[in-house]
Amino acid sequence: MLELRESRYDRQERIWWWDQSKLSSSRVLVVGAGALGNEMVKNLCLVGVGQIDVVDMDLIEHSNLARCALFREEDEGQPKSHALVGRAASINPEVTLRAFACRVQELGSGWLRQYDLVIAGLDSREARLWVNAACRRLGKYWIDGAIEGLQGLVRVFGPGGACYECTLGEVDLAALSHRRSCAILSPAEIASGHTPTNATTASVVAGIEVQEAIKLLVDRPDLLALQGRVWRLEGESMMTTLIEYIEDPMCMAHDRVTEWADPPEAIESLAQACSALRTKSGGPVEAVYFTDDVLTIEPCALCGRGESLVGLRSVMPDGAARCANCGADRPVDSRSSLGLDDPLAVAPWAEWHWPRSELVGLRMSTGIVHMVLEGEA
Ligand SMILES: [Zn+2]
Numbered sequence: 001m002l003e004l005r006e007s008r009y010d011r012q013e014r015i016w017w018w019d020q021s022k023l024s025s026s027r028v029l030v031v032g033a034g035a036l037g038n039e040m041v042k043n044l045c046l047v048g049v050g051q052i053d054v055v056d057m058d059l060i061e062h063s064n065l066a067r068c069a070l071f072r073e074e075d076e077g078q079p080k081s082h083a084l085v086g087r088a089a090s091i092n093p094e095v096t097l098r099a100f101a102c103r104v105q106e107l108g109s110g111w112l113r114q115y116d117l118v119i120a121g122l123d124s125r126e127a128r129l130w131v132n133a134a135c136r137r138l139g140k141y142w143i144d145g146a147i148e149g150l151q152g153l154v155r156v157f158g159p160g161g162a163c164y165e166c167t168l169g170e171v172d173l174a175a176l177s178h179r180r181s182c183a184i185l186s187p188a189e190i191a192s193g194h195t196p197t198n199a200t201t202a203s204v205v206a207g208i209e210v211q212e213a214i215k216l217l218v219d220r221p222d223l224l225a226l227q228g229r230v231w232r233l234e235g236e237s238m239m240t241t242l243i244e245y246i247e248d249p250m251c252m253a254h255d256r257v258t259e260w261a262d263p264p265e266a267i268e269s270l271a272q273a274c275s276a277l278r279t280k281s282g283g284p285v286e287a288v289y290f291t292d293d294v295l296t297i298e299p300c301a302l303c304g305r306g307e308s309l310v311g312l313r314s315v316m317p318d319g320a321a322r323c324a325n326c327g328a329d330r331p332v333d334s335r336s337s338l339g340l341d342d343p344l345a346v347a348p349w350a351e352w353h354w355p356r357s358e359l360v361g362l363r364m365s366t367g368i369v370h371m372v373l374e375g376e377a
């Protein structure tokens with residue numbers, strides 16, 4: 001007699017609002033492959049999310065092994081993203097996994113368009129701020145989690161209401177902006193990575209993050225408990241609190257892309273990409289707006305060494321503005337928009353430091369449209 005094997009997902013499908021087919025066709029980006037990332041990827045694999053991409057720039061250190069469920073001793077020295085994806089593959093053969101060993105900024109906000117959700121286990125405010133701005137721009141949800149000692153927090157930011165930037169004060173934002181300009185001068189000043197954490201706190205916090213993620217992926221945002229709110233755990237006393245965030249009406253991160261233009265097939269320069277667009281959609285492009293500052297770094301004024309560099313601040317190599325020969329600061333120019341009569345507009349596109357896929361805003365007489373440009377980062 002033929003014995004029917006029950007579905008792998010039978011027990012979870014008995015949850016009344018569960019929708020396995022939606023879950024199995026969804027795509028999630030996991031930002032950070034540390035303690036939280038390990039737990040999140042494990043959970044996302046178990047429940048059968050269709051595609052899981054993992055991005056993290058770090059390599060595995062010996063001290064990661066005490067709190068990263070899927071790493072093994074022989075993984076030491078490997079990129080965290082690749083090791084995590086490699087180990088997670090055997091949890092559920094129905095899941096597709098991909099690893100990116102870089103900073104999330106190097107993927108670019110255009111790259112994030114393909115995901116249903118971004119879920120983060122980051123230790124950097126700067127990366128959080130970037131993910132927040134990118135998701136808000138695209139009208140996407142993202143979930144943030146953090147751990148320190150036995151304390152943890154989880155919060156969900158959506159297309160409307162309070163965003164991560166709304167939760168930061170002016171002092172925080174000023175400090176972040178200062179650090180951003182420093183990174184161009186002094187390499188490896190960032191990333192402390194020595195926060196006290198442990199496996200149990202990571203497991204609880206990542207579990208809560210994925211619990212909220214599942215609700216979104218089965219298209220039930222009405223079930224979310226943490227949108228625009230923060231859930232805090234104090235692991236010594238086991239006290240938990242839930243606090244509502246207040247939306248800041250002056251927040252700079254609330255612009256949403258409403259109209260998209262297709263980029264030309266081959267890009268030679270910004271000016272060429274824009275003129276190709278003119279023939280398609282009628283209106284000439286008056287100016288190009290960037291999602292981050294565009295930097296041009298000139299050869300050293302003191303010793304004349306170093307090549308000119310151009311590109312988006314978020315993907316410029318750390319320390320690029322310091323002369324490798326004599327240590328002097330190289331001349332740096334920074335701007336957030338460009339007229340098409342600017343010499344930079346005709347600079348060869350292949351020379352730009354640019355994320356894999358990042359959008360630009362194009363001001364036309366009819367308003368702003370956005371276009372995704374691909375780079376080599
Ligand atoms: Zn905001």
Ligand SMILES: [Zn+2]
Nearest residue numbers: 300303323326
């Ligand atoms: Zn020099």
